[in-house]
Amino acid sequence: MSAKRVTMKDIAREAGVSTATVSYVLNYSNKEKISHETRMRIFEAANKLKYVPNMNAKSLASKRSYMVGIIINIEAENKKSKLHNYYDLAREMQRKLNALGYDVLLLPSKEVMKDLEIGQKRSLDAIFIVDLDKGTFKKIANQFYVPAIFIDGYIEDDIFYKILTDFDEVMDKAEEYLGKDYYVVMDDYSNKTSLETIEKRVPREDIFINKYENNLREFLEKRKDKKGLVLGELLGMQLERYVDNKNLCVVVNSEKDIMLLPDTKRIIVSNREKAERAVEVMEKLLRLENKEENNHVIYIKSLKNK
Known part of the structure; x- marks a missing residue:
């Protein structure tokens, strides 16, 4: 017997909020003002319950799934200051990807290896991995069959693109x-x-x-x-x-x-520029462009203060 599918209602019950609030947060809607603390609680509840969003019906009409994964490496002892930055980055990425017609599977992961299996089962078109240590990378490097782009993490392998702060x-x-x-x-x-x-x-x-x-x-x-x-x-x-x-x-x-x-x-x-550059790389890889390009490291410089 298959396990019961986790719904937004389940997440709302776990986080102690309304189903509408869960929907606003998981879809990154700006229509409602929702506090950072509430957003964090909902993301943590979704991760705990292993929530997986519905696949968009458009995947049935093409070879692409139009689903992209974002794995955020959040170890158990991470402070909220670090998580704030990464969830802000994920929000910017989701805005950019949604505008291009992609759905996003967000996996704030304390166990990257285990949560990577969820991503693999979803037939993702591409995957972004935020802040991955070199040891874990070596364990999963051979498991990618779609473009993998690393953000805020340098991996000494020219197969993979890296988006880094300069x-x-x-x-x-x-x-x-x-x-x-x-x-x-x-x-x-x-x-x-x-x-x-x-x-x-x-x-x-x-x-x-x-x-x-x-x-x-x-x-x-x-x-x-x-x-x-x-x-x-x-x-x-x-x-x-x-x-x-x-x-x-x-x-x-x-x-x-x-x-x-x-x-x-x-x-x-x-973070907006970082997200834009990461998504640009993904699009080029999906179109099989720049296969001979040697520079697989993109550095994000600071903006000039106005």
């Missing part, structure tokens, strides 16, 4: 704002490429990794006379509580950021 350029801009002597506060990413780049410019003892066991206030107390670079808006808001914001520069993911204090210095690395 951290060398971000660090150059940070020096313009802060000088050469500053500390860095960042989340704990599975792929360590960004950390390796930062460590070339900032001493390891001046880099704070946002883990539950690490004490941010203690770290800041020892660096009262230094300026700081913060990766992420929610982390930036947290530091504004403890540090004079004139001594901070925050890397944000939107031109329309309104969460930080108005005079806090910002470096904008747009």
Whole structure:
């Protein structure tokens, strides 16, 4: 006997919200104002219940499924500041993909190997993987039979395209704002490429990794006379509580950021641009274009502040 299909009603019951709210969130509708906390609760409930959306009937009329997967690697101890960035990226990607006629299977995954099987069963046209460590990649590399594009994760294999923040350029801009002597506060990413780049410019003892066991206030107390670079808006808001914001520069993911204090210095690395470039790569691969192209790494630079 087949297992009962999980519905939006089931997710609503698990998350303690209305079915309409679940529909708005899972379809990324902007018609209703829904808090970030509520969105997070719904995504977590959908992942827990292994929710899989209905396939669009148009898949029956063509060889394509018009379904694309997004796997977000969310380990059990990830902080909300990191998840906020990744769900914002997923929202931008879904907007772009929906406009092109694709449905999206979003898998916020604590067990990438297991959730990858769900994606494989859905006959996806392509798959995007966000923040994957090298060890897990090696385990799944031979399981892809559709275009796989990695975002915020560098894999030393030219078969796969990578969309990465240009951290060398971000660090150059940070020096313009802060000088050469500053500390860095960042989340704990599975792929360590960004950390390796930062460590070339900032001493390891001046880099704070946002883990539950690490004490941010203690770290800041020892660096009262230094300026700081913060990766992420929610982390930036947290530091504004403890540090004079004139001594901070925050890397944000939107031109329309309104969460930080108005005079806090910002470096904008747009999730919208990252999503657009990733989807452009997917379309080229599906059309079998650029097969001989050697540059499979695309770096996203910061936007000029207006």
